[in-house]
Amino acid sequence: MTTIYDIAKKTGYSITTVSKVLNNYENVSEKAKQKVLAVVEEVGYTPNSSARTLATNKSWMIGVVFAEHLDVGVAHPFFSEVIESFKKHMELYNYDLLFVPRNMGLKEDTYKHLKRRGVDGVVVIQSLGEETLDFAEFNMPTVFIDMPEKGANAVVSDNKKGSELAVDYLYGLGHRKIAHISGAQTMFTAVERTNGFQMAIKKYGLNIPSSYIVDGGYYSYEGGREAMLRLLSLPEQPTAVFVSGDEMAVGAMKVIKEEGLRVPEDISIIGFDDIPLAKHIDPPLTTIKQDKELIGRQSAVLLLDEINGVLKNRNGKVIPVQLIKRHSCRRVKE
Known part of the structure; x- marks a missing residue:
C-alpha cells in the first residue's frame, strides 16, 4: 500500500x-x-480517512446542495458538467462529496443536517431564485454557483456580457427586429440575461416592442416551444431571436420548422449555455458558451481557500463567456 x-x-x-x-x-x-x-x-x-480526520481535525467531506426547476437532477446538461468539474478538483485534495436529499433545499434544517455530518464546507448549486436563509450564522465555509448571495463567495458567468455579445452579433448581421425568449424572472441568471439584452438593444437605439420579450420559464424545451409560438403569432414577426438557454432554443427551432419556416433563412436563433446537444442539432446552434469546467474548478478553489483560512475576500468570481458561431444565424438580405 x-x-x-x-x-x-x-x-x-x-x-x-x-x-x-x-x-x-x-x-x-x-x-x-x-x-x-x-x-x-x-x-x-x-x-487513510480515519487517520487523516484525526490528524487534521477535518472530515474531508463537502456537502452539496443541488436543486433546479426542471427536476432532472445531476443529469441537467449545464449543472452536470459544473458538478463534474468541481468534483474532479476536490478529489485532487482527497475530498468526498455528500449530496443532501433533493427535497431539503437550502433551508435551516439542511445546514443543521450538514453540521451533524461534520462536513468541512458546502457548495450550493441552484438557480431557483428563492429567498434563502442567513447561512452566515452557521459559520460554515460556503460557495454558491450560478446564484450570488450577499456576503458569500459565488461563482457566476458574465450573463449580461453574454447577452450583449448575442445582440452585437445579430445586429452585425443586419437584424433590427430582434426578440428575446427569457428565462423565468425569479432566477438570477434570467434577470441578468434579460437586462443585458435590453441594455444592448438600447445601445443600438432599436425600438423593440414589449411583445418581443417573452418569458420561456425555467429553461426547458417546452418553455422554448410555447414562447416561440407566441412570437410567431405576432403581426410582425422578428427576424432573429436571442434565447436565454439552449434547451429553450432547441424547442423554439422545432416550432419554427413545424410552422413551415426555416432556421436561419427565415428566423435566426442564438442560444445561451453551449450544452453538448447544441452542435449536433440541425442546423448547429450558434450560442453563448459558459465555461462550465472553469466554473466548477474556480468554485472548488474558493471553497478550499475558505476552508483553509486563506481567503482574502468574498467578492466571488465572474467567469467570462464566449460567442460560438455555428449555422443557426444568417445575414439579413438587403
Missing part, C-alpha cells in the same frame, strides 16, 4: 511538503504542488 512516505521519496520533497500539498496549504510552491499531485495521480495514492 502506497504511503505518504512513498510519495515523498518519489517526488524528492519532504514529508512535510507533501502533507501541505495534500491538505491544500498556501505556503507551497506551484512547482511542488504540480509534482506531488502528479505522483499522487500516478500511483493512485489514497490516504
Whole structure:
C-alpha cells in the first residue's frame, strides 16, 4: 500500500511538503504542488480517512446542495458538467462529496443536517431564485454557483456580457427586429440575461416592442416551444431571436420548422449555455458558451481557500463567456 512516505521519496520533497500539498496549504510552491499531485495521480495514492480526520481535525467531506426547476437532477446538461468539474478538483485534495436529499433545499434544517455530518464546507448549486436563509450564522465555509448571495463567495458567468455579445452579433448581421425568449424572472441568471439584452438593444437605439420579450420559464424545451409560438403569432414577426438557454432554443427551432419556416433563412436563433446537444442539432446552434469546467474548478478553489483560512475576500468570481458561431444565424438580405 502506497504511503505518504512513498510519495515523498518519489517526488524528492519532504514529508512535510507533501502533507501541505495534500491538505491544500498556501505556503507551497506551484512547482511542488504540480509534482506531488502528479505522483499522487500516478500511483493512485489514497490516504487513510480515519487517520487523516484525526490528524487534521477535518472530515474531508463537502456537502452539496443541488436543486433546479426542471427536476432532472445531476443529469441537467449545464449543472452536470459544473458538478463534474468541481468534483474532479476536490478529489485532487482527497475530498468526498455528500449530496443532501433533493427535497431539503437550502433551508435551516439542511445546514443543521450538514453540521451533524461534520462536513468541512458546502457548495450550493441552484438557480431557483428563492429567498434563502442567513447561512452566515452557521459559520460554515460556503460557495454558491450560478446564484450570488450577499456576503458569500459565488461563482457566476458574465450573463449580461453574454447577452450583449448575442445582440452585437445579430445586429452585425443586419437584424433590427430582434426578440428575446427569457428565462423565468425569479432566477438570477434570467434577470441578468434579460437586462443585458435590453441594455444592448438600447445601445443600438432599436425600438423593440414589449411583445418581443417573452418569458420561456425555467429553461426547458417546452418553455422554448410555447414562447416561440407566441412570437410567431405576432403581426410582425422578428427576424432573429436571442434565447436565454439552449434547451429553450432547441424547442423554439422545432416550432419554427413545424410552422413551415426555416432556421436561419427565415428566423435566426442564438442560444445561451453551449450544452453538448447544441452542435449536433440541425442546423448547429450558434450560442453563448459558459465555461462550465472553469466554473466548477474556480468554485472548488474558493471553497478550499475558505476552508483553509486563506481567503482574502468574498467578492466571488465572474467567469467570462464566449460567442460560438455555428449555422443557426444568417445575414439579413438587403
